[in-house]
Amino acid sequence: MSTAPLRNTRQRAAVISALADAEVFKSSQEIHDDLRQRGESVGLATVYRTLQALADSGDVDVIARDGETAYRQCSPSHHHHLVCRRCHSTIEVEAPDVETWANRVASDHGFVDVTHTVEVYGLCPLCARA
Amino acid sequence: MSTAPLRNTRQRAAVISALADAEVFKSSQEIHDDLRQRGESVGLATVYRTLQALADSGDVDVIARDGETAYRQCSPSHHHHLVCRRCHSTIEVEAPDVETWANRVASDHGFVDVTHTVEVYGLCPLCARA
DNA sequence: CTGGGTGCAAACCCTTTGCAATTCG
DNA sequence: CGAATTGCAAAGGGTTTGCACCCAG
Numbered sequence: 001m002s003t004a005p006l007r008n009t010r011q012r013a014a015v016i017s018a019l020a021d022a023e024v025f026k027s028s029q030e031i032h033d034d035l036r037q038r039g040e041s042v043g044l045a046t047v048y049r050t051l052q053a054l055a056d057s058g059d060v061d062v063i064a065r066d067g068e069t070a071y072r073q074c075s076p077s078h079h080h081h082l083v084c085r086r087c088h089s090t091i092e093v094e095a096p097d098v099e100t101w102a103n104r105v106a107s108d109h110g111f112v113d114v115t116h117t118v119e120v121y122g123l124c125p126l127c128a129r130a
Numbered sequence: 131m132s133t134a135p136l137r138n139t140r141q142r143a144a145v146i147s148a149l150a151d152a153e154v155f156k157s158s159q160e161i162h163d164d165l166r167q168r169g170e171s172v173g174l175a176t177v178y179r180t181l182q183a184l185a186d187s188g189d190v191d192v193i194a195r196d197g198e199t200a201y202r203q204c205s206p207s208h209h210h211h212l213v214c215r216r217c218h219s220t221i222e223v224e225a226p227d228v229e230t231w232a233n234r235v236a237s238d239h240g241f242v243d244v245t246h247t248v249e250v251y252g253l254c255p256l257c258a259r260a
Numbered sequence: 261c262t263g264g265g266t267g268c269a270a271a272c273c274c275t276t277t278g279c280a281a282t283t284c285g
Numbered sequence: 286c287g288a289a290t291t292g293c294a295a296a297g298g299g300t301t302t303g304c305a306c307c308c309a310g
Contacts, residue, residue, distance in 0.1 A: 007284050007289060029274075043292040048275065064194050067300080068274060082239055093235050098228055102250045105212055105223050111252035113215075118248050120232045122241035137309055139265060159299075173267040178300065180265095197275080198299060 006053075014040040015050045024088040025063050025070035063119065084124035093120070136183075144170040145180045154218045155193050155200035193249065214254035223250070 006012070018034045019026070026034070032047045042050075051071050054060045061074040063081065075092060078099070082091040098118055106114040136142070148164045149156070156164070162177045172180075181201050184190045191204040193211065205222060208229070212221040228248055236244040 005289075009284070009290065011291070027274085045276080045293075046291055049290085052275095067197070082235055082241060084241070085243075091239055095231060095235075097231055098248075101225060101227060105225075106250055106252045109212060109221055110255035110258075111212060111214070111250075112258045114250060114252040116248070116250040118228075118246070120236055120241075120244060120246040122236045122244040125240035128240075128242045137264065139309075141266070157299085175268075175301080176266055182300095 010040075011042045011046050012050055014042050015047055016054070019051075019054075019060060019071060019073050022072065024090050025061075025065065025072040025083070027065070027068045027070045029068075031071075080118040080120070082120045082122070084127055085121045086123055086127040086130075089124050089126075140170075141172045141176050142180055144172050145177055146184070149181075149184075149190060149201060149203050152202065154220050155191075155195065155202040155213070157195070157198045157200045159198075161201075210248040210250070212250045212252070214257055215251045216253055216257040216260075219254050219256075 014035055015031060018031050018038075018040075022031075022034070028048045028051050029044070031051065032042065032044050035042050035047070051060070055062045055071060059073075060071045061081075063070050063072070063083075072090065077094075079092045079094050080098070082093050083089070095118060098116075102116040103114060106112075144165055145161060148161050148168075148170075152161075152164070158178045158181050159174070161181065162172065162174050165172050165177070181190070185192045185201060189203075190201045191211075193200050193202070193213075202220065209222045209224050210228070212223050213219070225248060228246075232246040233244060236242075
């Protein structure tokens with residue numbers, strides 16, 4: 001369990017930068033496209049590998065969107081998301097009660113090593129008008 | 131928006147039956163395997179199509195498990211799941227507080243047409259001992 | 261009869277992986 | 286220099302689809 005050795009490559013920096021600019025969750029392929037459009041082209045496989053690594057180290061948030069995995073740079077504290085199902089705009093929300101509820105429910109049934117996923121979907125004010 | 135016309139075929143009945151017997155969430159492929167083992171073989175594509183249809187009509191619960199979609203016949207009322215991440219055993223749980231929280235959070239931000247997903251994962255008592 | 265359902269295989273999509281060439285440190 | 290990283294293209298896993306055949310209504 002040694003600290004993973006990570007190199008500073010142009011590609012890694014590019015992916016992190018693209019992620020920093022993104023306001024919404026983006027899939028590996030979307031990041032790949034974004035990079036290509038700004039001329040900072042990076043191999044698709046590398047984008048996948050980099051985003052996975054970032055997610056593993058907990059530096060970015062992950063969300064399962066239909067059949068694909070999307071990533072986003074978020075605040076470091078534990079939180080959940082309110083996502084517009086149309087434009088994908090995202091708002092971070094906290095849910096202290098939900099945390100306690102999840103833990104209680106789990107321990108009530110003898111479950112250990114508990115995690116949970118909570119996502120709220122809806123139409124944001126802008127999209128709701130359309 | 132007319133009621134979808136559904137025929138009663140051997141295959142459809144077989145899938146529904148397999149699902150009824152399942153105690154845990156099962157993927158299309160798992161259902162397909164189950165059916166083959168009991169001699170009630172059904173084409174894989176048909177299993178996919180049938181499960182999708184059942185999910186669309188709200189007759190079964192859906193869960194996203196890593197890269198695949200799993201289905202389960204559940205109680206008709208709204209509820210969430212406590213799932214063992216090892217053996218996939220599942221317990222239905224209610225979360226009235228979570229429902230209200232989700233709705234409040236959403237309306238606070240002007241979101242409408244709100245839905246939410248809540249899943250709690252952990253190791254069940256049996257798997258925790260291993 | 262006749263249109264929806266089925267089965268097979270090919271097609272798809274997202275993701276992972278093998279491996280040689282490249283580059284950070 | 287040596288090991289980690291990259292890129293490409295091929296492979297993989299899950300799911301969808303085209304299309305000819307079949308069967309419930």
